[in-house]
Amino acid sequence: MPNLTRESVAAWDANDPLAPFRGRFAIADEKLLYLDGNSLGRLPAATPDFLAKVVTEEWGAGLVRSWSSWVDLAGRLGDLLGTRLLGAAEGEVVLSDSTTVNLYKLASAALAASDSRRRTILYDATDFPTDRYVVQGLVAERGLTARSVDPSELPGALGDDVALVVLSLVNYRTAELHDMARVNTMAREAGARVLWDLSHAAGAVDVQLAASGAELAVGCTYKHLNAGPGAPAFLYVRRDLQSALRQPIWGWFGQQDQFAMGPDYDPVDGIERFLVGTPPILSLAAVQPALEICAEAGIDGIRRKSVRQCELIIELADRWLAPYGISVASPRDQERRGGHVSLRGPETWQLSQALVEAGVICDFRTPDVLRxxxxxxxxxxTDVFDAMERLRTILEQGDHLRFPAERGRVT
Ligand SMILES: Cc1ncc(COP(=O)(O)O)c(C=O)c1O
Structure with a gap:
């Protein structure tokens, strides 16, 4: 990137087809540089009025009658998400519970349906801890074995003892993006299933569930999909597998004709069999305006801009931050990198605190990563450029050394 100046970067903004979408978000503080959308996405401007309407009209006026439309809201929003942003067909994605709970439900269902001689779960120990804990819980519950594997070593690790591979499409710490189709093919040939965690991928990269041969996936909606803190997560089960899988929590939202109040559990033949109980309608409703923005912008354009912005971060980190011992911890090849860039170096926790004081929000992940x-x-x-410039100034002046080295409860 020769001639990289703030003016040249401002010209990219002037020609950016996605620039108008910024106006679709509530920006409470124009000066704040928010680079933490992979942790909690911004509030869509339409969401407060949309939710107010759901509260006053659907809850307040409609009362219990509104259940006639709420009852299949999770499936309608799942279709919107699946078909527009995840490369799935209708009836393959549904919103429910949290990512952790969905991971447990699908992993448990996959294990119950697999050959009982296959007693091993492969997982990547560098993935988000909740995935590891769920695997550990299943191992304890079912008397199985879990083996951590670097995804590059999967071909050798996929023996005939493996039932399930649990893997994040985009690694939360490094942003490494895996080759979904390749992993799915390898696992299928070895007789194992793959359960993908798409939390850092959904709304950031072009996920192609059907085309890549994916069978199972889960993910959250509060990061790049902007549905709000604690918004319901999603799960995906390929259509032809659904009736063969039975999840472990037998609840009435997964039941055939649930209001028949039948005596025994007999799950729906469809994606709703992976639902459990009454969904949190207010949080679920907030998913709609958020997904509509992403669907309208289109994942291709989002990904194209994301790649360019990440390249800008990498270029500026190499120029400005490397002399201070900060290095790029994410893959440099855009094909292997998701929607964020991780920087590694000494005192990155203190740096993240100094950045907040300087009006820049990024986040820190142990032991030494600034995302x-x-x-x-x-x-x-220009937000990216300005944030990197503030980071350089902090390092130049050693401002971050004033902040506590001891990690806070939330990073
Ligand atoms: C890859 C991944 N999986 C799961 C989660 C969180 O799951 P839950 O929404 O159940 O807390 C996160 C949160 O950051 C994550 O990054």
């Missing part, structure tokens, strides 16, 4: 996530729908190229 910089430019969400393309509301982040300008």
């Amino acid at each position: 910089v996530a430019p969400a393309p729908l509301y982040t300008r190229f």
Whole structure:
């Protein structure tokens, strides 16, 4: 990137087809540089009024009558998400519970349906801890074995003892993006299933569930999909597998004709069999305006801008931060990198605190990673440039050394 100046970067903003989407978000503080959309996405401007309407009209006026439309809201939003942003067909994605709970439900269902001689779960120990804990819980519950594997070593690890592979499409710490089709093919040939965690991928990269041969996936909606803190997660089960899988929590939202109040559990033949109980309608409703923005912008354009913004972060990190011992911990090959860039170095926890004081929000992940996530729908190229410049100034002046080295409860 020769002639990289703030003016040249401002020209990218002027020609950015996604630039108008920033106006679709509530930006309470124009000066704040928010580069943490992979942790909690911004509030869509339409969401407060949309939710107020759900509260006053559907809950307040409609009362219990509103259940006639609420009852299949999770499936309608699942279809919107699946078909527009995840490369799935209708009836393959549904919103429910949290990512952790969905991971447990699908992993447990896959294990119950697999050959009982296959007693091993492979997982990547560098993935988000909740995935590891769920695997550990299943191992304890079912008397299985879990083996951590670096995804590059999967071909050798996929023996005839393996039932399930649990893997994040985009690694939360490094942003490494795996080759979904390749992993699915390898696992299928070895007789194992793959359960993908798409939390850092959904709304950031072009996920192609059907085309890549994916069978099972889960993910959250509060990061790049902007549905709000604690918004319901999603799960995906390929259509032809659904009736063969039975999840472990037998609840009435998965039951055939649930209001028949039948005596015994007899799950729906469809994606709703993976539902459990009454969904949190207010949080679920907030998913709709958020998904509509992403669907309208289109995942191709989002990904294109994301790649360019991440390249800008990498270029500026090499130029400005490397002399201070900060290095790029994410893959440099865009094909192997998701929607954020991780920087590694000494005192990154203190740096993240100094950045907040300087009006820049990124986040820190132990032991030494500063994650910089430019969400393309509301982040300008100049925001990225300015944030990196503030980071350089902090390092130049040693400002971060004033902040406590001891980690806070939330990072
Ligand atoms: C890859 C991944 N999986 C799961 C989660 C969280 O799961 P839950 O929504 O159940 O807390 C996160 C949260 O950051 C995550 O990054």
